[in-house]
Amino acid sequence: MLAVAAKGADLADPLSCLSVGPWPEPAVPDGWTTVTVRAAALNQHDLWTLRGVGPPHQRLPVVLGSDAAGLDEDGNEVIVHAVVGDPAAGRGDETLDPRRTVLGEEHDGTLAQRVAVPRRNLVPKPPGMSFEEAACLPGAWLTAYRMLFDRAALEPGDTVLVQGAGGGVSTALTVLGSAAGFRVWVTGRTEERRRRALRLGAHAVFEPGARLPERVDAVMETVGEATWAHSLRSARPGGRIVVSGATTGAMPPADLAHVFFRQLTIVGSTLGTREQLVELSRFCAAHAIAPLIDRVLPLAEAREGFGALLDGSVFGKVVLVPPA
Template structure:
């Protein structure tokens, strides 16, 4: 079957480690099912995997990808939940010490077929396309958990979204706006600031700009480059929710004095549960919102999508059709 996979690691030029070609069809352990993939989406996680981050060399070659929408063996249209927990684990899958994501220990979704635990699928709404549904399991689920599980935000509050343009950031803007939260966003790019307003941000600002007032929570996926601005933007008692660090994980200062003196809360957030994925799908259907897609390419042209993401030339999700 056709797949996009990591054949090796290259920390300096991850695209050089990418292969697009034939791989064996997945083996299906007991309790798992094979999904015929109709659409799959790209994440920064895939680029990190090509660099050798979070993926063990003994697991190469590894089919990349965490996101997929497709058809199960019974002909049902489904969305795949990418967090694979231990079969004995009960409760929040993201807290299972033995958890893994598809494309880390198990072959991923950038392929014509993917095997997943039977419990790792949720129904796809009939009104949502496969391309739209494929955007949800990583970026949109991460955003949903950040906003509605980890932040403490409520309608009427103000949230700052750092780095408008990426998949998580665009999801955060749209979901927060739909929930009645005032949304501010930042970006270095003027066109991305304008588009952030188009998709729901009440205002957008240049990265690092002084805000009109401090906010109740900051959604942080950029890391090192925006860490100080995020902390300085919070009200006393505010919450910074961090789910990624695409610019690096070593800010010049942790600013611990600011954190403890202003009683700020720093909350980590990783992916989301299957239940949260089902809630997200229902929320989007009820609110009449859909994912923001940067571009759609056939899986055979996956390299072009990886190059686009690696260059940072993205607003929304890059989707591959199968």
């Protein structure tokens, strides 16, 4: 079968380690099944693997990808939950299982014609949503859903600041937050990105680091060092900062005076549970919303998609479609 794999890792030149070509059919352990992939979405996680900054259990070479939609062995349309973990070991939350992994780390991922996954990881595809759109749900959109509806402790009408317009998580936060009745403010590095955020449902947009009209109830932080100081300044007393990524660096000054004096809560968030993926699918169907896709490419042209992800020109998600 055709697959996109990391044959090694190089921090300075990650795309030099990208391989597109034949790959063995997936092995299927007990309790697992095979999904025929109709569409798979790219994530920053895939670039981290190519850079060599994955988790300690990262296997190389490995098929990349954690997000997919396709057909199960009975022909049912499904989306794949990417987290391989035991809910019991995480007190009901598989993302908290100390041994949990994500497809594309310890196990071959979804950027292939077929992928092996635990049976419990299959979720029905939302009716009316394309395979390309559905493939974006298990990663960026599930991350955004958990941030907004689980970790942020928001109420309808609350104000949310989304740092960075254009990424998969930030576009999902904008669409989901607007649909949920939150007041969504977004920062973006270019005027065009800010305009597109408004079209997605943002109520106001700002340049990075801009002084806001008022402090917000919660900040959604995926950027890291470049926006952290602004996030601390922007949260109201008693507000929350929900962190799910640090694409510009993970070691900003903590500025603890801001944290304790204004009694801020800083919350980490990673992906989401299978049950939250089901909730997300139902939410999208109920509100007639779907992921924003920047481009759809054949699996064989994966290098173009990775290049766009690497240079930061993507607005939304890059989706790859394997040959039938």
